[in-house]
Amino acid sequence: MEDDNARTIKRLAGVWRLLVSEFRTSNGDVIYPLGEDALGQAIFTESGYMSGQLMRQNRPLFASANHTAGTDEEVRAAMEGYIAYYGPCEVDAGNKTLTTVVEGSLFPNWVGGTQLRYYELSATQLILKTPPISYGDMEITGVLTWERR
Numbered sequence: 702m703e704d705d706n707a708r709t710i711k712r713l714a715g716v717w718r719l720l721v722s723e724f725r726t727s728n729g730d731v732i733y734p735l736g737e738d739a740l741g742q743a744i745f746t747e748s749g750y751m752s753g754q755l756m757r758q759n760r761p762l763f764a765s766a767n768h769t770a771g772t773d774e775e776v777r778a779a780m781e782g783y784i785a786y787y788g789p790c791e792v793d794a795g796n797k798t799l800t801t802v803v804e805g806s807l808f809p810n811w812v813g814g815t816q817l818r819y820y821e822l823s824a825t826q827l828i829l830k831t832p833p834i835s836y837g838d839m840e841i842t843g844v845l846t847w848e849r850r
Contacts, residue, residue: 706791711747713822715850717849719739719740722735723844751790756783780807786806786816787806798818798820799819800815817831825849826849827848827849831844
């Protein structure tokens with residue numbers, strides 16, 4: 702008999718389109734780190750792998766057509782406007798958590814570590830939340846809202 706974790710992985714499987722990427726602060730403010738119109742896609746497989754990408758719309762183009770020839774400013778804007786990582790993921794249906802062991806990431810510090818997200822899943826929508834993150838004198842929580850493609 703299939704357990705709740707395996708059933709949840711099957712329900713997650715597919716392609717998801719980002720609707721909203723936001724940080725909610727402990728004082729009630731909402732911040733849009735990639736803009737209110739951020740783009741993104743997440744892919745989950747039934748075998749337990751995921752890949753996620755988020756980006757700011759209308760990032761500045763490099764002057765060069767060569768992606769390795771950007772100026773410091775161009776590279777910084779590209780890096781700050783994009784988030785991507787992938788790896789095997791494990792669901793804990795009882796705690797409603799999804800943990801990814803990061804095999805690859807645009808941000809190199811994540812590689813080899815884990816990314817924990819709390820999830821809410823319906824037939825057509827997925828909400829992923831980070832654990833609270835210390836940010837100056839407050840805490841923020843990242844919230845990603847996705848719709849099934």
